[in-house]
Amino acid sequence: MSDTDVSTNLVTVSDKAQAKLLEMLAGEPDGESLALWLVIAGTQGQSYAYDMWFQATDEAGPEHVVETNGDLTLVLQNADADKIGGATLDRNRNLLEEGFVFDNPNSPSPDIPQGDIELSGDVPERVTQVLEQRINPAIASHGGVVQLVGVDGDTVYLHLGGGCQGCGMASVTLSQGIEVAILEMVPEIKNVVDVTDHSSGDNPYYEAAKK
16 A cells, blocks of 8 residues: 555645644644645746745635645646646655655746747758757757658647656647747747657657658
């Protein structure tokens, strides 16, 4: 048996973490009406930073997600769903230290620098140059790499590999970083499509193109 509850919630709270949080709640005035509020407060290196506190459950609004983990209620932000989905809140594994730790399969989307670079050649060549000079150096710190699969008219097809493959934030990285950079630097391109099969690692577009 695992120490972690099986749950379809965005965040799973381990038995040990839940026991400690409920103990803390018991010492709070009106503890039975309080929930653990949890937000992503920013980034710390290649991980998210978190903030959490006790606050009345009924103060949650439409911008929040209210979840139940055993006897514990969590309030999360809708805006954090893609960043925190699948995370586990646990007690600090160092028994000499108090506190909690997050095991989060998601990581912050890397910051891909924008701006002009010298490009030459046809559209596929220029897209490749954007990948090599702008995008891949930026996502290398996350273990990611992007490869050009092909260009069809004004659409470019990409394969996301390494740390980007299967990452919960891959769609954010694509839309907020990779796509923005390519559309800005190669104006002939109007659409950027991720053809990676993030569940198995196969590339369906590439296989279909070879038939």
